[in-house]
Amino acid sequence: MYKGLEKGIKKALSELGMPEIAFSLEHPKELSHGDYMSNVALIVGKQEGKNPIELAKDIVKELENQKIKGVEKIEVAGPGFINFTLNRNIFVRGLVAAQDKEWGNTEVYKGKKILVEHSSPNLFKPFHIGHLMNNTIGEALYRLAKSSGAKAIPISFPSDISLGVAKAVFVLLEKYGEDFDPSDITALGDAYVEGTKRFEEDETIQSRVKEIADNLYAERKSPELEIFQKCKKFNIKYFEDVVAKLGSNFDSYIYESDAGVDGKKIVLENTPKVFTESEGAVVYIPEEEKKLHTAVFINSDGHPTYEAKDIGLLDLKFKRYDPDISIIITDNQQTSHFQVVVDAAGKIKPEWQKNSVHRSHGRMSFKGQKMASRLGNVPLVEDVLGAVVEEVKEKNSDVTDESAQMIAIASIKFAVLRTMAGKDINFDPETSLSFEGDSGPYLQYTAVRAGSLLQKGEGLGLKPDIKNPVVGTETLERLVARFFEVCSRAQEEWAPHYVVSYLLELAQAFNSWYGQGKILDEDTSATAYRLSVVSATRQTLINGLWVLGIEVPKKM
């Protein structure tokens, strides 16, 4: 359709002896302006110094002569835009495809392999709301990739080893002895916080912690290594439980300890070709015009830093999966860190740079206060989720636990995904979470409401049928049809918030229509038609919410 219009306009230009120029052909913001609009007359008018409205009239006349298939109306509007309205049949037929579970699956990345790394936990810290933001966005990008025709693979990069971990192990060893076996995540989180504090206070502790770190890095048999390994195992289980609740699972993990070993090796192999020795450390010095900073890859103790670990991560990722696109999601404090790493990586293996996509998100503050998990003042995901579930139940005591959980997750995920990734979010359950208006539950409610209509229709022996279109549903039909393009754009730009905006518009149009009159009435063929609009809207909502990682409950 798009193509037909574009060709038609080009043909009209040459028929009229107008210059071949680049013009836009897009959806107008307002549905009342038609299905497509073009600025072609404005551009030609500028170039030729002629009145764009007159030119537009000529072009329209020419286009009308062409009788382009599916175009019902062509008009000149505003300062010289040309608006196209498509034949309704196209949208009516579209309602059939929109009732399919596959509706919204595109071919944007058909045949590609896309790796999405997100939610990377620190294995000695509980999963807190900072992780929640990463998980929500990461899961949405993974699902976008999956619905784009690509083979999508979710992985995570658990941080299992660091000086901070050694500090925690020190405390655990001292407090509980060698036989310590974790059964509770908070014990580990507390040890982490306490270790950070103790480390600052005492120099003998510092050297002991460094010794522990050495043993852990070298995997030397020792009490600390044993505790460490037990904690690691326990933590992975905990992590998997938490993210499963949120709707994520992972194909595999690449551990920071493994990436460290691998990365260190690669960095050394590429010194001095790419890296430089300086003051006992190995660093990367980017060219001056790149405006990047110098970064340490191997510190003077010989341990790989985060930078070298990321090189190892790239290597392991590409060895294991050989992706066409490798997406990594972090918060935007790490943006410049990644620029440096990727720049260095490109000199080792160009494809590491070429195939990498870094998406960053803002930070989540809690009720306006800054948080640092090593200080222990960050709310945990489970606590926040629990509190929101309580609120949901307060609003409606009839909901099942399962539904309440879905609704709580919807309201939280929606708060994260509605904004363009990159912005900070101040997370305050009392003000930033809502169940009404622009919200996750509103979208769920709309889908549930639509489902209930279908059920009722079925009870009357009526099934969706597009044979007999009735008036009043035109807006909804056109909106439903746009879902496909919205998905494509979200995939191309890795921007789930387009899906959010779209679903809100759709739900609003549906509820508005719902309020205008009865959907189920005595006229069975009209009712059957309306039911097909209901069914298409519902499926579009369900499929769109799926991309966002939100499920629709049966009742709410």
Add this chain to the structure above:
RNA sequence: GCACCUAUGGUGAAAUGGAUAUCACAACGGUCUUCGGAACCGUUAUUCUGGGUUCGAAUCCUGGUAGGUGCACCA
């Protein structure tokens, strides 16, 4: 100091260089013997500031203001 990011009604956000800047919350007023009121309808109110580019700027360029983040051995 250098670099990067952000600035839209009272609040939170949206808007491929396009038409009258959209949506929700809050406030105010309505719908209600309901196919599910977590809904619908209406009213009030917005592009930080100066300059520039453009037929057209919230969007691009430039100066300023305010806030955030990053810059050598943390992750």
